Amino acid sequence: MLIEIKDMYKTYSMGDTKVNALDGVSLSIDYGEFVAIMGHSGSGKSTMLNILGALDQPTSGSYKLDGREVSTMSKNELARFRNRKLGFVFQNFNLLPRTTAIENVELPSFYGGVKISSEARRKRAIELLEMVGLGKRLYHTPAQLSGGQQQRVAIARALMNDPPVILADEPTGNLDSKATVEIVTFLQELNAKGITIIMVTHEPDVAAYAKRQIVMKDGKVDQIIVNSK
C-alpha cells in the first residue's frame, strides 16, 4: 500500500466544545490509484488533504506513506517529505507572481537539499513545460497566462521533483468547463504513467474521472464508489 491511514482523529477546540474534523478515519490508497475525495464543506475533506499533504499533523492515529510514519515527523522532516514525495496542485494555482513559468516550475528543485546543476534544472523545467503544452510560453509570467495555462504550469511544478504522489485541491475550482476537462484529462494521463493522484473536489463530473471516489461526511468516510470505466 502507498498510503495507509488508521484510526485518525483531528480535533479542534472551539472554546469549551471540541470538534472532530476527522473522527476515526481509516483508509488506504494503493500505488497508481486516482482517488477523488468528495464531500460537502465541513465534511473533513480539506483536513484530510492537509494531513495527506503533510501540511498538518493529526491529533491521533497513524499515517504511513511508502511505509514511513508521517504523523511523528518534525517540521524539517515534513518539509523534506513534501519536497520529495508530494506534488501540490492548488485551486488558485499559487504561482509566484511576476515570475516566469520556467522559474515557477524550477522552484521545488531549490529545496530538499538535492544538488542539481542549473543547466539540468532548466532542462527538466523546459521538458515539463513542453509536456504540459506550454513549450512556447516558458518566459511568460502568470499574469500573461490563462487560468488553464496557469494550472498547467502548476502541474509541471508539482512534477519537478518526480514525486510518487500528486495532491490536487479543487484543481478545477477556478477554471471554465473547457479548461476543467483539459486539466482533469491531463491528470488522468499522468495517472496512466503511474503517478498516484489524490484529488479533492465537490464536482461530481470531475470526480467521475477518478478511478475511485471517497465520500466524506462529518469527519468519517461515508461511502466509497469505484468508478466502472
Added chain:
Amino acid sequence: MNILMIFRVALRAIWRNKVRSLLTALGIIVGIAAVIAVIAIGNGASEQMKSSINSMGNNLVMIFPGSMRSGGMHMGAGASNTLTAEDGEQLAQDYPELVAAQTPMIRANAQVIYGENNWSTQVSGVGTGFPAVRGWNIGNGTFFTEEDVHAGKRVVILGQTVVDNLFPGIDPIGKTMRVKNMSFKVIGVMEKKGSNSMGQDQDDILIMPYTTVRRTLQNSVFNNVNQILVSLHDMGDLEEAKTEFTAMLRQRHRLKDGKEDDFNIRDMTEITEMVTSISSTITVLLGAVASISLIVGGIGIMNIMLVSVTERTKEIGLRMAIGARPIDILMQFLLEAMTLACVGGLLGTILGVVGAKMVGNIQNWPILITESSIAVSFAFSAFVGIFFGFYPAYRASNLNPIDCLRYE
C-alpha cells in the same frame, strides 16, 4: 537552497519594490553617511590641531623664567631675570644625547617701514638654532650665522605676511628696511607656515639675532631672555630631560636647596592631550547622534520587512508546501533585510565620503576618511540588517503553511 540562490531571490524581491526599498534603505543611507561624514570631519579637525601643535616645534620643551621673591613680595611668573642664552648653550653642550637644537628667544613689538609701506609686527630675537627647533626652514636667502649673533648685526629675516605687507611685488632680499627708525638689512624670508592652533598667524614675524634685539631695539643692559626653546631628539626622554635640565639650571642659577625654581619647564604634551581629548569627545558625541539615526533606519527596515512578510504570506505558504524548511524561509527574509541594509550602507558610504569632502571644500575644513571608519560603519549596517531583520524573518519562518496558503 544555497545562499547564492537565496541572495538572488532577496535581490529580486528588493528590485521589485524599487521605490519602497529605496525609501527603506534611506534610513540606513542617511545614518551611515552621517556617521562617516561626522567621523571624517572630527578626525580631520583633530589631525589639524595636532599638526598645528607640532608646527610650533619639533619635540619642543620650553623653559620660561619663573617667579621671583623679593623680600616678602612675590612677583608673578616671568619676573625672574636669571634665565640667559648661556643657560641654553650649556644645556646643548652638556646633554648632546638629549638636545637636538636650542635657541633663546626675546620678543618685542615694533613698527617696521619700507618705502611707503609700514606694518606693526612681532620681533623675535633668536639664536641660530631657531629653524631646527621650530622645524621651520628658510625659504629664500639665508639665515643669520653665529658671527652675526656675536656681533649683534642688524640683519632680519621676514615672515611671509610681513613680506606681503611691506614688499608687495618686490623681492625683499638685500633691501634695507627700518625697524624702530633704525635700518636693517633683509637677508632671508622664512617658508610660509600658516596659523597655529590658536588661530595666530605664524608668518607675521620678524626674526633677528637675540643680541641685536637686546642691544639695538631694547637697549638693555641685562642679558636675560624671555624663553629658551629646546628641541629633544626623542619625546621619550622628556621626563629625564626635565629632571636633568632642572638640576643643571638650579646649579647655574645657584639656587640653594629648599629654594624654589626660578624657571618653569613646559612641554606640549599637556596641550596635545587636551586638544585630543576634546576633539575625540566631540567625535564620539556626534558619532553617537549619527548612530541613533542608524538605529532609526534599522527600525524602518524591520517595519518594511514585517509588511513584506504579511504581503507575501501566500508565497511563504507555497514555498513551505513545496519543501522549504523554516530555516530556508528565515534565511530568505534575513538575507533580504541584510541586503537592503548593506546596499543602504554602500550608498551611505559613498554619500558620506562625497558629503564630507564637499563640506570640507566649502567650509575649508580638513577631512580625514579612514578605512576603519568605512569598514566599521559598513559592518554596522550589516549588523543593523541582521538585528532588525531577524524578528520579521523569524515570524515568517514560524508561520503555519496551511494558514499561509489560505491567507487572502
